Amino acid sequence: MTGPSVSALTKNECVCEPDATSSKLTETIEIEEDAHIHVAEWRLQKVQSPIELQHDESIHHDHFEPLEFHGHWDVGGDATFTNNGFTATLRFKNRELPILKGGPLHGFEYVFEQLHFHWSEDDHSGCEHIFEGQAYSMEAHAVHYNKKYADFQEAHDKHDGLAVVAFFLKATDAIENPCFSKLSTAVMDIVKINTETSVSSDCLTWIKEEAQCKGYYTYQGSLTTEPYTESVTWILYPQPIHVSREQVAHFRSLHSTPCEQHNIKTNVRPIQKPTEDQKFNIIYARNHRSSSPAP
């Protein structure tokens, strides 16, 4: 058995009830202070991303500080969705940018930079990370940079520079996700390369339920695009967010070239295998308090 059941889900729901996995832990670290010491050492371990994750091979921390999302689904300001020929990217402007803190972030605050997507030619291989041998239709990456640096550019090659939260999306038959439709509809307005459209500022509500789950996987890895710098604290939520096949298909219509002859068929980096001598840990982080939503 592994952790939270994935295959049994038919709709978006949180299954990380407090004791769902505690009886199966291979290693449980119960003292909060110890967890912080481990985190300090762990942050020096780096590998290339994406990787394959197995619940039973991860180290279990039961007393992580809650991971906190502040402002990610607030209304206000402007949001833009852009086709850069490689992916569709969401950015916020004219508002206070969302903040990520707590969890494995070692007391630092990380500022929202952008959210983008990965997909492929079919619904069974569009994610970058693989969880328990299972691939999903898409993977969304919410990219944040450490607030102690001036901006993303300054942070992107620092060992503690970036925190990326990854969400899996699973295409299902004809069940449209109404929260996700703000982006899956808008993507049809940016089919041409280097075009941009405005979207509703509260267009990230589709990640809200998942982001408030108490269990996630975290490891120290790299960007999955150039320059592949090993500067990322990855945070992955294992439960897929359900969307419709049509919602995923919209992303495949984006052009990758100005001549409009080519679409972005796949933008997934293959799984990277850490070498045997690489000291490397995946942490399954849980806490007994809820992740606090924005006040």
Ligand SMILES: [Zn+2]
């Ligand atoms: Zn990405």
